[in-house]
Amino acid sequence: MATATRPLDERVRKTGFLRKLLNRPELGAVAGAALVFAFFAVVAGDRGFLTSTGTISYLEVAAQLGILAVPVALLMISGEFDLSVGSMVGAAGVLIAIPIAEFGWPLWAALLLAFAVALVVGFLNGYVVVKTGLPSFIVTLASLFILRGATIGFTRLITGRTQVGGLKSETEGSFLTALFAGEIGGVPVSILWWVGLVALGTWILLRTSFGNWIFGTGGNAVAARNVGVPVNRVKILLFMATAASATLLAAITVLDAGSADVLRGELREFQAIIAAVIGGVLLTGGYGSVIGPMFGALIFGMVSQGIFFTGVNTDWFQVFLGAMLLIAVLVNNFIRQRAARSR
Amino acid sequence: MTTTKMPTSTPLVEVQNISKYFGQVIALKDISMRVGAGEVMCLLGDNGAGKSTLIKTLSGVHGHDEGKMLIDGEEVRFNSPREALDRGIATVFQDLAMIPLMGISRNFFLGREPTKGFGPFKRYDSAHADRVTREALKGMGIDIRDPSQPVGTLSGGERQSVAIARAVHFGAKVLILDEPTSALGVKQAAVVLRYIARTKEQGLGVIFITHNVHHAYPIADRFTILKRGRSYGTFEKSDVTREEVASMMAGGEDLENLSSELAEFERTDREEAKDRHDGKRRTRET
Structure with missing residues (x-):
């Protein structure tokens, strides 16, 4: 800072580098990820955690969550929740699988259908939230159940079962399969999708007008509207983005496994919110980043795979996840109070 | 209408016999007031006098039911705050002016972000935003340390000042200030009052809403006193003393x-x- 060259204001406290770092929303998640990595490197380092296979396995788990966490974090910064992303993953998977398996659609048409339906669902979520003024927590809680129920109902109606399999023979060799479920140099493309989305999300949030509107919408919707920010449009677009990311994840998992399951994506909505919160996104909106949730997802991936490598019963994973969430929220509260403290 | 009221020049904003009803409630009845360039018009009134309703009408939050609103002598009717902004009427609301967790320069340009580049590479120009914010605030006498620091770290007076500077920077001709000093300490209020004086010198019209006569009297040119939705009268500063204004506002007996x-x-x-x-x-x- 250039404070040294100017006459020092008596109200200004000199802020050190460390203090500035503490004000970054990502800090907690980065430190947490480093800690978790160090822990498993020591405990499970000799059991495969540090090998390239081990690394890719936890990165892949992190990527699947991280893809959802990007738009979920942006939506949370704008002040809203989307609890329906998990159900959307299941619904989109079935929307891709059934047309191919039952009606002989080409893969591209099935993907198009899934993304189109997702955008409509996202739009409806957003539209209902902004028009009724109801908390998005409630509105999307309703869509969580509606979507999941409809997915199960339609799938059983059409196929008689709750799983749709045997897609491999139809989708193998397609360019689209490589795009969503291929590998580049041994690295699953899902990891590249994740990194790419994080870069895109960060660009949007910090380097575009739309990003500024996201912060403004979540920080104070009335004030933002008063200066001309299209608050409703911002929210609806972000709801559409979360649904689209759920469909992307569905495409990745369906094409990778060659099958769809109506229950796929369960609890993903909460895991994505956990990743965002661990990543420093404020539950009440107006503050956060996309980089932070990336590290949140990384922690999730490292712990879930790391526990497997240590040989500890994986039942304990959820205990750890819950504890992490609580700590993250406490840290975030502390940081926010510092940031918003007025003299 | 009658030009005898304002012989010197056309007022920037004028309302004539404006009324506003909310169902059975008469929120405003036959209110007339005007503000010209380089003038501070002080709108005084106790709680419930109709001050908020009047400024919401002026700033486009809701329309009026009777009477006329004139901008530069031309009759208008606003349907949104944006329309009022486009006509040069900027309102600084007491609590809703700034977003505390956002940086100063991002707040300053919220809704009117400067961009550089083309097509998909069009991006928010943060260097430009920081520089302009710093200059605009310096022009108003506030030297900020770091334009990216959250607005929440500013004092109440500075926050109001940033909001005023923003309105001025984006070409407001008339500034409506809703209780800008009421939540502030003595020194902070003085900062904001100095700002209002500077805004006036720059040739803007200011409508200053307050219930604090001590803040209003030193910088106002004219007072309009509202009482229970009606105008108690408009007074030139030369005609009334501070005590008279205070007493009219509260009702002398009370x-x-x-x-x-x-x-x-x-x-x-x-x-x-x-x-x-x-x-x-x-x-x-x-």
């Missing part, structure tokens, strides 16, 4: 009753304190 009540409170407080003091001494003695 104020007198109040001062005798306060005297009564003071007396009983003194007695109680004395009793407590005596009691304490007595317990210590035993």
